Structures are given as C-alpha cells and as structure tokens.
Amino acid sequence: MMPTQEQAPPRRRSRWRLIVGALAAVAMIAALAITGITQRSQSASALEDALGGRQLRIMAPADPGGGWDQTSRAVQTALGDIVGRTEVYNVGGAGGTIGLPQFVRHTGEANELMVTGAIMVGAILTNGSEATLDDVDMLARLTTEYLVIAVPADSEIQTMEDLADAMAEDVGSVSIAGGSAGGVEQVLTGLVAEAVGADPREASYVAHSGGGEALTTMLSGRSTAGMSGISELLPYIEDGSMRALAVSSPERVANLPDVPTLRESGLDIELQNWRGIAAPRGLGEDEREALIAMLDEMHESAAWREILEDRGWEDAYLTGPELTEFLKTDQETTAQILEQIGLVK
Incomplete structure (x- = not known):
C-alpha cells in the first residue's frame, strides 16, 4: 500500500513541497506574462482606435539640426516598434512661435504631436505670441539637458574667465550665438552678463531659427562664442573644431568631464533646458490616455534608454498633475528671469 502524503517520509514530503512550490511559481510567472501580453494588446488596440488608421506625425517647430529636431527624430526612432512608421516635419522660426499656431489648428487630431520645451516658453513671452502652451495639451516632459558655452578652436579666448x-569690459562687443530669441541660450547670455556686472540688456546675442544655423555662425567665427545644448555641440568639441569653456550644470557632466561648471568659473549660475511633447486640444479622454500609454511604453523601451545615453540627455519623464505643476512653475520662473534681464517688461 502506497503511503499517503501524511505518511510519507520527511524527505519525500519536503521534495513534494518543493515541486508544488515550483509549479506554483511557474504558474504565477505564466499568469503575469499573460496579463502583460493582455495589457499590451489592450494598449495597442486603444492606440489604433485613437489614431484611426492615420499615420502619427510629429512637428519639430524649428529648422533641422537643433535640439527639437533631434528630439523629434529620437522619438520617431524609439516609437518604431510601437506604432511603426512616423513622420517628422519641421516648421522653423521664432522659437517655435511660428509652428505653434499652425499646430493649434489640429484640434481633436490624435495623430498630431509636437515637440516643445523651455525655449518655446521664453519665445512666447519675448515674441508676444498669441498662441501659448495653454492652447495645447501637454502630454509629457521627456528630457532635460544642460548647456555648454564654447568658442572656435582658434579663438584667443581660452577659458570662461x-x-x-x-564681457565685463565691454559686453556689447562680445557676440554670443545661439538659438531663438527668448530661448534658454539668450537667457543664459543675460545671466552671464548680469553675473559679470554688465547690463544684460546690452548683451550682444545673435539669435537663429535653428541649431544648424547657430552652429554655422559659431564655427565660422562670426560670433565671439556660442551657447547650445551639450548634445548639439559635443561632436564639434570632441573633434577639436570647438573648445568648451563651461557647462551650466551644478556639477561636471560625464561626457565633458574636463570642462568646468559656471560656478567653478566664478559665476553663480545654473540653467537647464527641458523638452517635452504635446498633443492638440480637443482629444477624447480615451485618445489622450492611449497617447500617454504609448509614451509610457516608449520611455521604458531599450531604444529610448540607448538614445538618452548616446545623447547625454537626462531622463526627466513626467506626466499628469506633476507635469501641470511643473509647467506652471517653469512659466512663472521664466517670466521673472526674462524681466530681470530686460527681455520682457
């Protein structure tokens, strides 16, 4: 007669419990996998419904070559396995305030997205734009990036000092090239001028509609120095075309470890640029949730993590009420700084 479970020797009971435990663990893993597949399937179905068979389109509200263009194309790449083919198109000029009113017209179109960020916040104020970020539906903040101040390799200027x-001697004679008027580069120019004891309203800032144009001015020597996001100037610093003077971060950054911060150079300044993504107003709640779920999935993907690492972008992903509060604070702070350095009244 075979022994019952209760009659089984202690060793056999222990082995039986291990087998049961292992089977339970396998069942749990399988259940979690099925749940994950089901959730992804539901998310994909919701996104398909939101897009309604239309191709996803992303506006980069700047000319090719700059940070918004790079971000748009990075999102396009990272979304490849999630939504398939995505179109990126450029509408450059005036810190995004030419593209913004065009984007606002896409009311209720869930397949239209736009990259935006800190530069547009300032440009809206300095350009007196009728369209503002209140006219779009901000979905997520994606990244932040610090700026680097650099000069052509053959410049006589060797250090940030x-x-x-x-600039302290004659701030108007020192031209600084950067992106759009009112953007973070012009804000940084004004803050540096103020920090050295000059009148920031007299700073000579050379604005450009896109990063490509600004880079041409910097490399040609037509400006004394240039300011831009680290990822935009890093290739030219690494190949020796430009010399980095300082970064606007609180500590030195990993991809420019030998470049001092502005604080190390005697200027008590810290400034970073953020970039995010918006949809038009007028989306249904299901459509909006589907787009945010799409961005959530992108944010967790290996492709996006690789892009962040390669570009040196900080992961600053934010959605929901926290994003709303961030935008409110950022707009208030930007307005105060622009007024402080004389760019708006």
Whole structure:
C-alpha cells in the first residue's frame, strides 16, 4: 500500500513541497506574462482606435539640426516598434512661435504631436505670441539637458574667465550665438552678463531659427562664442573644431568631464533646458490616455534608454498633475528671469 502524503517520509514530503512550490511559481510567472501580453494588446488596440488608421506625425517647430529636431527624430526612432512608421516635419522660426499656431489648428487630431520645451516658453513671452502652451495639451516632459558655452578652436579666448572678463569690459562687443530669441541660450547670455556686472540688456546675442544655423555662425567665427545644448555641440568639441569653456550644470557632466561648471568659473549660475511633447486640444479622454500609454511604453523601451545615453540627455519623464505643476512653475520662473534681464517688461 502506497503511503499517503501524511505518511510519507520527511524527505519525500519536503521534495513534494518543493515541486508544488515550483509549479506554483511557474504558474504565477505564466499568469503575469499573460496579463502583460493582455495589457499590451489592450494598449495597442486603444492606440489604433485613437489614431484611426492615420499615420502619427510629429512637428519639430524649428529648422533641422537643433535640439527639437533631434528630439523629434529620437522619438520617431524609439516609437518604431510601437506604432511603426512616423513622420517628422519641421516648421522653423521664432522659437517655435511660428509652428505653434499652425499646430493649434489640429484640434481633436490624435495623430498630431509636437515637440516643445523651455525655449518655446521664453519665445512666447519675448515674441508676444498669441498662441501659448495653454492652447495645447501637454502630454509629457521627456528630457532635460544642460548647456555648454564654447568658442572656435582658434579663438584667443581660452577659458570662461577670459570670456567673462571680455564681457565685463565691454559686453556689447562680445557676440554670443545661439538659438531663438527668448530661448534658454539668450537667457543664459543675460545671466552671464548680469553675473559679470554688465547690463544684460546690452548683451550682444545673435539669435537663429535653428541649431544648424547657430552652429554655422559659431564655427565660422562670426560670433565671439556660442551657447547650445551639450548634445548639439559635443561632436564639434570632441573633434577639436570647438573648445568648451563651461557647462551650466551644478556639477561636471560625464561626457565633458574636463570642462568646468559656471560656478567653478566664478559665476553663480545654473540653467537647464527641458523638452517635452504635446498633443492638440480637443482629444477624447480615451485618445489622450492611449497617447500617454504609448509614451509610457516608449520611455521604458531599450531604444529610448540607448538614445538618452548616446545623447547625454537626462531622463526627466513626467506626466499628469506633476507635469501641470511643473509647467506652471517653469512659466512663472521664466517670466521673472526674462524681466530681470530686460527681455520682457
């Protein structure tokens, strides 16, 4: 007669429990996998419904080559396995305030997205734009990035202290090239001028509609120095075309470990640029939730993590009420700084 479970020797009971435990664990893993597949399937179905068979389109509200263009194409790449083919198109000029009113017209179109960020916040104020970020539906903040101040390799200016001394002596004679008027580069120019004791309203800032144009000015030597996101100037710093003077981060950054911060250079300044993505107003709640779920999935993907690492972008993903509060604070702070350095009244 075979022994019952209760009659089984202690060793056999222990082995039986291990087998049962292993089977339970396998069942749990299988259930979680099925749940995950089901959730992904539901998410994909919701996204298909939201897009309604239309191709996803992303506006980069700047000319090719700059940070918004790079971000749009990075999102396009990272979404490849999630939504398939995506179109990126450029509408450049005036810190995004030419593209913004065009984007606002896409009311209720869930397949239309736009990259935006800190530069547009400032440009809306300095350009007196009728369209504002209140006219779009902000879905997520994606990244933040610090800026680098650099000069052409053959410049006589060797250090940030040299540039600061030149600005203190005659701020109007030191031209600084960067992106759109009112953007973070012009804000940084004004803050540096103020920090060296000059009138920031007299700073000579050369605005450009896109990063490509600004880069041409910087490399040609037509400006004394240039300011841009680290990822935009890093290739030219690494190949020796430009010399980095300082970064606007609180600590030195990993991809430019030998470049001092502005604080190390004697200027108590810290400034970073953020970039995010918006949809038009007028979306249904299901459509909006499907787009955010799409961005959530992108944010967790290996492709996006690789892009962040390669570009040196900080992961600053934010959605929901926290994003709303961030935008409110950022707009208030930007307005205060622009008024402080004389760019708006």
